[in-house]
Amino acid sequence: MYSVMTPAERVVSVQVDAGYKDIATLLGEHGVSAAPVLDADGHVVGVVSEEDLLAKESRVESGEPGRHENPFAGRAKRRVLHKAAGITASELMTKPPVTIGAHEDVVQAARMMVDRHVKRLVVTDARGGLRGVISRRDVLKVFARSDEAIRSEIVEDVVRGTFWINPATMDIRVEDGVVRLRGHMETWGEAEAICGMVRRTDGVVAVVNEISYDHDDSRPEARKTGPFGIFRR
Numbered sequence: 001m002y003s004v005m006t007p008a009e010r011v012v013s014v015q016v017d018a019g020y021k022d023i024a025t026l027l028g029e030h031g032v033s034a035a036p037v038l039d040a041d042g043h044v045v046g047v048v049s050e051e052d053l054l055a056k057e058s059r060v061e062s063g064e065p066g067r068h069e070n071p072f073a074g075r076a077k078r079r080v081l082h083k084a085a086g087i088t089a090s091e092l093m094t095k096p097p098v099t100i101g102a103h104e105d106v107v108q109a110a111r112m113m114v115d116r117h118v119k120r121l122v123v124t125d126a127r128g129g130l131r132g133v134i135s136r137r138d139v140l141k142v143f144a145r146s147d148e149a150i151r152s153e154i155v156e157d158v159v160r161g162t163f164w165i166n167p168a169t170m171d172i173r174v175e176d177g178v179v180r181l182r183g184h185m186e187t188w189g190e191a192e193a194i195c196g197m198v199r200r201t202d203g204v205v206a207v208v209n210e211i212s213y214d215h216d217d218s219r220p221e222a223r224k225t226g227p228f229g230i231f232r233r
Contacts, residue, residue, distance in 0.1 A: 003202065004106060004142055005123050005132035013038050013130060014048060016090040023089060024053055036122050036130055037093045043128040046093030053092065099124045102131045105200045110139045145203030147174040154179065158197045165194075177205035185213045192218075 013036045014023055027035060027050060034049035086092040100109055100121045109121055113136060123132040151174040155167045170183035179198055185191040191211040199207050 004138045005102075005134040006138070007132045008130045011036065011130065011133050014089050016040075016045065016088065018089040020053065020087050020092065023048055023092070027053075034120065036097065036133065037089045037095075038130060042130065044097050044099060044122050044124055044130050046089070046095035047097045047122060048089050048093040052094060055092075097122050099128075100134070101126075106134075106139055106142050106202055107200055109134050113139070142202045143177060143205065145177075147177065150174050150177065150179070150201060150203045153201055154198055158194065158201065162197060163190075163194055177203055178208065179204055179206070180208040180210065182210045183212075185211055187215045187217045188213050189217045 012026060012030045012032050014026065016037055016039050018026075018037075023035070027033065034047050036044045037046040037048055039045050098112065098116050098118050098121055100112055100123055102123050102125060112121060113119070120133055120135040122130065123134055125131050151172060154172055154174075159165045159167050159170060159172070165183075170181065172182075173180045179201075181195060181198065185194070191209065191213050195207050195209045195211070198204060
């Protein structure tokens with residue numbers, strides 16, 4: 001995540017008490033469409049976007065006064081009406097923010113963006129502090145990596161560094177981001193583990209798993225329980 005996100009020191013953020021005009025000016029000056037909202041302790045409590053600000057403009061244009069909200073309006077509409085009446089970041093922002101941990105991988109970030117229908121994610125630390133922002137464009141940059149760079153990371157960090165396997169015993173090929181793995185493992189689980197890590201390597205579009213194995217430990221009958229837990233026969 002660190003390699004592609006915009007770090008906190010370069011992220012445009014606002015405090016909860018920031019006013020409407022100040023927020024609009026800040027977004028315009030920096031050419032961004034949204035900003036994380038921070039409380040007094042630096043925790044991310046929401047995100048205020050151009051869409052949030054435009055809700056007020058729509059309300060003003062319609063001439064609908066804030067104090068005459070329809071009690072029978074749907075929850076979503078009432079939320080928009082309430083937001084349109086706001087004048088500070090805490091009233092205008094969308095909450096809770098959609099966040100992701102700094103140590104999550106880019107694939108997880110992409111999945112969250114699709115699942116939550118958002119254009120960006122706020123990256124936070126374990127305490128909810130701002131670490132950065134990652135956008136759709138940042139995610140797509142990852143897939144611009146060269147095949148050579150992808151293969152080198154797989155060989156050094158995954159095969160040799162994590163699994164302590166001699167890369168010479170495997171056939172690892174990368175073409176247009178698609179990784180083809182050939183080799184031999186003792187178990188199905190080991191083959192799947194290495195493929196899982198390869199899939200999470202930045203720039204990998206897909207993995208073709210052609211690793212053979214001696215034992216299929218995915219089947220219940222291939223396992224049995226002993227005094228120290230579950231182990232293979």
